[in-house]
Amino acid sequence: STAMSTFEKQTEYVVEALFSDLLxxxxxxxxxxxxxxxxxxxxNFDPVVxxxxxxxxxxxxxIDFENSSPVVAEVLKGKENxxx
Numbered sequence: 001s002t003a004m005s006t007f008e009k010q011t012e013y014v015v016e017a018l019f020s021d022l023l024x025x026x027x028x029x030x031x032x033x034x035x036x037x038x039x040x041x042x043x044n045f046d047p048v049v050x051x052x053x054x055x056x057x058x059x060x061x062x063i064d065f066e067n068s069s070p071v072v073a074e075v076l077k078g079k080e081n082x083x084x
Contacts, residue, residue, distance in 0.1 A: 010045055010047065014050045014051050014054070016047070017047040017048045017051035018055070021052075
């Protein structure tokens with residue numbers, strides 16, 4: 001269906017925006033995506049904004065998880081020390 005293919009394409013753009021940020025590439029590239037011929041997309045769809053929101057949700061989940069358990073916090077501190 002067209003709705004599913006549009007959803008899949010939007011998901012692809014969001015994932016690309018997430019990877020772009022991880023690789024420190026220009027996010028601007030993803031703000032200028034061209035529509036496939038004949039494809040209708042929502043005018044308010046912005047994969048960079050969605051990717052940014054997903055990252056902030058993930059960061060908050062990590063903070064909540066770390067704060068939920070002193071044991072987890074210690075393990076994560078130990079991991080950070082090993083990484084440095």
